Amino acid sequence: MALSGLEIYKLLPKTNCKECGQPTCLAFAMKLAQKQAELSNCPYVSEESKAKLAAASAPPIRLVTVGTGERKLEVGNETVLFRHEKTFFHPPGLFIRLKDTQPLSEFEATLEQIKSYVVERVGIKMQVSGVAIENASGDPATFAQYVAAARTKTDQPLLLMASNPAAMAAGLEKAADAAPLIYAATAENWKEMAALAAKSKAPLAVRADGDLSALAALTEQIKGAGVEDLIVDPGVRDTHGSLVALTQLRRLALRSNFRPLGYPIITFPGEQAESVGEETVRAAEHIAKYAGIIVLEHFDPAIIYPLLTLRQNIYTDPQKPIQVSPGLYEVNGPKPDSPLLVTTNFSLTYFSVAGEVEGSGKPTWLLIVDSEGMSVLTGWAAGKFDAAKIAKSVQQFNVPAKVGHKKIVIPGLVAGLSGELEEELPGWEIRVGPREAIDIPAYLKTWQ
Amino acid sequence: MPTAVEIPKEKWTGKVREVKLGATAAEGGTRQKVVTVGGESTLPFLTFEGSIPHPPAVALEVQDRYPADWSAVLRDFWGDALRDPAAWAKKAEESGADIIALKLLSAHPEGDNTDAAHAVATVKAVLGASGLPLIVYGPGQAEKDNEVLVAAAEAAKGERIALGNCEDKNYRTTVAAALAHGHLVVAKTPIDVNLSKQLNILITDMRLDAERILVDPTTGALGYGLEYTYSVMERLRLAALTGDSMTQQPMICTVGEEAWRAKESKVNTGVPAAWGDWSKRSGNWEAITASTLIQAGADIVVLRHPDSVKLVKKTIASLMAQ
Numbered sequence: 001m002a003l004s005g006l007e008i009y010k011l012l013p014k015t016n017c018k019e020c021g022q023p024t025c026l027a028f029a030m031k032l033a034q035k036q037a038e039l040s041n042c043p044y045v046s047e048e049s050k051a052k053l054a055a056a057s058a059p060p061i062r063l064v065t066v067g068t069g070e071r072k073l074e075v076g077n078e079t080v081l082f083r084h085e086k087t088f089f090h091p092p093g094l095f096i097r098l099k100d101t102q103p104l105s106e107f108e109a110t111l112e113q114i115k116s117y118v119v120e121r122v123g124i125k126m127q128v129s130g131v132a133i134e135n136a137s138g139d140p141a142t143f144a145q146y147v148a149a150a151r152t153k154t155d156q157p158l159l160l161m162a163s164n165p166a167a168m169a170a171g172l173e174k175a176a177d178a179a180p181l182i183y184a185a186t187a188e189n190w191k192e193m194a195a196l197a198a199k200s201k202a203p204l205a206v207r208a209d210g211d212l213s214a215l216a217a218l219t220e221q222i223k224g225a226g227v228e229d230l231i232v233d234p235g236v237r238d239t240h241g242s243l244v245a246l247t248q249l250r251r252l253a254l255r256s257n258f259r260p261l262g263y264p265i266i267t268f269p270g271e272q273a274e275s276v277g278e279e280t281v282r283a284a285e286h287i288a289k290y291a292g293i294i295v296l297e298h299f300d301p302a303i304i305y306p307l308l309t310l311r312q313n314i315y316t317d318p319q320k321p322i323q324v325s326p327g328l329y330e331v332n333g334p335k336p337d338s339p340l341l342v343t344t345n346f347s348l349t350y351f352s353v354a355g356e357v358e359g360s361g362k363p364t365w366l367l368i369v370d371s372e373g374m375s376v377l378t379g380w381a382a383g384k385f386d387a388a389k390i391a392k393s394v395q396q397f398n399v400p401a402k403v404g405h406k407k408i409v410i411p412g413l414v415a416g417l418s419g420e421l422e423e424e425l426p427g428w429e430i431r432v433g434p435r436e437a438i439d440i441p442a443y444l445k446t447w448q
Numbered sequence: 449m450p451t452a453v454e455i456p457k458e459k460w461t462g463k464v465r466e467v468k469l470g471a472t473a474a475e476g477g478t479r480q481k482v483v484t485v486g487g488e489s490t491l492p493f494l495t496f497e498g499s500i501p502h503p504p505a506v507a508l509e510v511q512d513r514y515p516a517d518w519s520a521v522l523r524d525f526w527g528d529a530l531r532d533p534a535a536w537a538k539k540a541e542e543s544g545a546d547i548i549a550l551k552l553l554s555a556h557p558e559g560d561n562t563d564a565a566h567a568v569a570t571v572k573a574v575l576g577a578s579g580l581p582l583i584v585y586g587p588g589q590a591e592k593d594n595e596v597l598v599a600a601a602e603a604a605k606g607e608r609i610a611l612g613n614c615e616d617k618n619y620r621t622t623v624a625a626a627l628a629h630g631h632l633v634v635a636k637t638p639i640d641v642n643l644s645k646q647l648n649i650l651i652t653d654m655r656l657d658a659e660r661i662l663v664d665p666t667t668g669a670l671g672y673g674l675e676y677t678y679s680v681m682e683r684l685r686l687a688a689l690t691g692d693s694m695t696q697q698p699m700i701c702t703v704g705e706e707a708w709r710a711k712e713s714k715v716n717t718g719v720p721a722a723w724g725d726w727s728k729r730s731g732n733w734e735a736i737t738a739s740t741l742i743q744a745g746a747d748i749v750v751l752r753h754p755d756s757v758k759l760v761k762k763t764i765a766s767l768m769a770q
Contacts, residue, residue: 082686084679119722121671213453239766243493243743248455255456277759278766280732281739288678288743302724306670306712306732310740313675348672352711359718375673381638438711 003056005033011049012042019043060253061262064203064229066093066130066181066293067157073129075231075292076264081250087317090264092291093129094283094307095159096299097270099136100146107146108153110299115154119305122322122347126308128156132183132295133171135162140170148174159183159205159295165192172200181205181293183266184233185222187214194225202229205266209235212248216260223260230263231293237272239282246290264292276303287311321373322347328397329366331357336404338363339447341433341440342390343411344371344379352437360441365403369393376411387420394425409433409447457497462691463489464747465659466502467698469547469632470581471608476630479607480579483546485662485747486698491685492745493767498689503768504742506757507547507583507750508540509704512562512570513554519714521730522752533570534577541578543754544761549583550574555596556587564599571600575607583610583634583700583750594621601625610634610662616647623654634700636664639673639680641687645694652694662748663697669706670737677701678744685745701741704752707734735759742767 009029020041022028031037032053039045039053063077073093080086096114098107114128133150135143143162150158151174158180162168168182179200184207185193197204204227208215212234219230234245246265252258269282279296280303286294287310296303316322326345331354343353345368357364369389371379379385390410394400406428410417412435421430434443466487471477483505490498512533515523529536537548552570554562571584584600586593597611598621612634614622619635626633635651637643644663652658665684668677687695707713712723713730723729734756738749742764751757 082679082682083675084683117722119720212455216453238769239763240493240495240769243767244496247494248496251456252453256454258453261453274762275759277731277735278762281735281759281763284736284739285743288740300724300728301722302726302728303732305723305729306736309671310674310736313671314678314740316675318675318679377638436709438714 003033003053005030008032008053011045011052013044013046015044017044059262060257061250061264062228062230063090064231064264064292066159066179066203068177068179069155071130071156072179073157073293078250078290079254081254083314084318087319088315090292091311091315092287093157093293094304094311095130095132095157095293095295096128097132097134097161097268097295097297098146099134100139100142101136104146104149108149111150111153114299115156117299117301117304119301119308121309121312122351123324124312124322126312128299128304129293130157130159132159132161135160135164135167135171138164138167140164140167143167144170144174147171151175151178157181159293163189165189165196168193168196172196172202176200179203181231181266183207185218187218190218190222191225194222194227197227197229198225203231204229205231205233206263207233207235212245212252212261216258219263220260231266232261232263233266237268239278239285242267242269242282243285243289246286250290265290266293266295267291268295270295270297273297276300280307283307284310288314323373324350324368326368326370326393326397328399328402329354329368331366332361332363334363334365336402338365338403339409339444340365340367340399340403340405340407341409342367342369342393344369344374344376344385346371346373346375346379349375349437353440356437356440357444360444362441362444362447364444365399367393367397367399367408376413380414380417385414387417387424390417390421391424407431409443411435455496458490458689460489460498460689462689462693462696463487463498464685464688464698465696467632467659467662469505469583469608469610471606471630475608476606477608478575478579479581481546481581482608483581488685488689488745490689492743495770500768502747503764504746505546505748506544506760506764507549507748508543508545508754508757509549509551509750509752510536510540510574511551511553512566513560518752519708519730521713521727522708525753525755534573537574537578537580540754541580544757545580545751547583547748548574548578548580549585549750551585551587552596552600553587555592556589557592559587561592564595567596567599568603571603575604581609582607583612585612585634588613590618593618597622598625601629601631604631605629608632612636613664614647614651616643619647619650620654623651623656626660627654627656632660632662634662634664635697636666639666639668639676641680641683641695644684645692648694648697658693658697661697662700664700664702667701667703667706667737667741669703669710670733670740671712672706672710674737674740678740681741681744681746698747699745700748700750701738701746703738703741703749704734704756705750707737708752731755731759735763739763
């Protein structure tokens with residue numbers, strides 16, 4: 001929890017030496033509280049005070065990294081319970097569970113599919129985060145063989161699942177320097193698992209079923225053994241229980257600043273699910289409510305794509321809608337006599353419209369107005385997408401220099417703007433296009 | 449060393465109003481079932497600190513004209529029932545819906561422009577075909593809304609139906625019709641806490657009990673503004689629980705209409721292979737939109753596909769399980 005200026009002041013030398021650049025220690029303390037100064041600017045602060053201040057400024061939910069390289073996953077470091085309070089920062093990683101009892105060829109084929117899966121939405125590429133490999137065979141050598149196969153096939157983060165420390169050790173040997181997530185330390189095996197995590201510099205999942213006190217006690221013991229990059233599993237699997245447990249964990253970390261449970265959370269929505277549908281909906285719950293890593297039992301694009309879309313929605317910064325740059329865009333190589341459409345720079349609007357225009361094959365000019373990232377209707381209601389703005393964009397982006405006619409197509413949803421726009425753009429013909437992007441190809445076919 | 453964990457609990461001071469939809473014979477109507485929603489004294493399903501007395505309800509949408517614009521996935525499923533609102537409503541009830549949401553779209557002036565008498569006949573036919581509580585929507589054009597909603601309200605006197613949408617532009621007529629015939633209204637505002645409060649104030653100023661108002665915060669589908677609806681609903685519910693009276697209405701979300709308008713649900717030609725199987729994908733689109741908004745506090749979700757009804761009802765049952 002952040003300290004107040006006065007609390008920080010108590011930890012400073014109180015000599016008012018001014019070497020930090022502030023007139024007094026109190027002024028420096030206030031700057032520190034507002035995060036406008038760095039503690040390192042004070043040459044005389046004691047080591048003890050430094051430690052206290054560092055502990056107080058540590059994030060309430062630890063940032064944990066799984067995997068290495070470009071596809072590594074960072075989770076945690078969240079600061080709010082509700083996205084409207086600020087934003088959610090680190091989208092949960094979606095993992096797919098595979099087992100070392102599957103035929104190796106099938107295992108490798110699925111790995112390949114997962115690795116190459118990519119889907120684009122509003123200009124952002126979305127992917128599955130990684131693969132969980134379970135030691136279902138119980139045999140350390142088999143586990144090692146499958147982990148080795150995965151390491152040669154993919155650079156995605158791995159999650160190694162084995163309750164037997166000997167099997168985990170065998171698997172980790174094949175994933176050296178890959179920082180896989182070790183799943184899981186329990187009351188029975190935590191010493192061995194913590195030693196393995198320390199040795200391989202890998203993050204460690206900690207599981208205690210149905211009892212947050214037991215889970216907290218376990219993370220404290222493991223932290224005492226020197227392993228701090230932890231992910232917690234409260235071991236609750238049902239829909240209601242997991243919502244409650246995940247909410248309580250988030251509140252403990254943020255409201256109570258309870259360090260022993262201030263870690264990202266891992267969930268398994270498909271365990272104890274009666275159907276794939278139930279698994280899917282439960283995974284959606286975990287995306288909205290507080291999971292850091294979600295392990296799915298099925299790799300199916302018809303499930304993954306909606307879940308990745310939900311993740312993108314929930315983790316969009318409410319203060320900053322995803323936007324594209326305003327300007328005059330060329331789609332399909334337009335000529336001076338090609339149609340001119342206008343819409344907003346809200347990225348969903350842009351990509352929906354641009355996607356349809358592109359799909360139509362029709363050369364088209366697309367004028368994107370700076371609506372401050374608002375959609376057509378919202379922008380219109382807020383005065384960010386009106387006749388004056390559209391007219392201004394026509395001039396600003398020098399439309400007449402490229403487009404040889406004076407016909408502009410406005411979105412059907414703002415048909416009411418026609419009159420005003422005629423006044424703002426004298427000599428132009430204002431045409432009303434479709435209300436939905438999906439109807440644009442048909443509209444363009446009839447455009448003359 | 450035992451580590452004592454004290455679960456932080458919120459002490460909420462307010463709760464959501466209970467709103468009852470439908471009236472049985474004993475109550476002056478003819479409904480076989482009535483549905484009560486609302487009454488929550490905590491955030492969705494956090495029963496360790498408050499109560500969730502009623503599960504969210506699931507409505508199925510029925511229209512009074514053939515929905516030629518619907519996704520083939522939906523049209524194939526419903527078949528000929530789509531040509532007859534009474535048959536459609538009957539099938540919706542059999543599919544597990546708690547409520548029928550009837551849209552009188554044929555009254556739209558740019559469509560068939562059907563009249564009040566047609567609306568009355570449709571409402572009576574649907575009331576006769578299904579024993580579920582009813583929500584009746586006008587075509588969404590202010591003048592025709594007024595015409596058909598007033599007629600529908602009179603035709604359904606005593607049934608305690610909900611009239612929608614009651615918006616800034618037409619609330620007087622809709623509220624008057626609800627007052628005259630003992631119904632509820634669906635107060636719809638565009639994704640904004642203050643606009644929602646303001647409309648509720650206007651409605652209650654006309655002396656309609658707050659126990660007769662459902663609010664529709666405007667739904668954005670998964671991938672199409674879901675996060676805006678989600679956050680406005682979370683803010684409305686937090687305001688309700690902290691005692692802000694005019695935010696304490698149960699919330700209704702038109703999930704099916706929005707989710708099935710998404711390109712992902714509507715079409716399957718020229719879409720990326722990474723989108724997956726069309727039928728499964730579109731079902732997930734509707735179910736995830738619904739379940740996510742239920743997490744944000746939705747009390748009624750209006751759906752279009754019976755398979756989504758099954759999955760969403762199953763989810764609700766799991767969320768209500770202690």
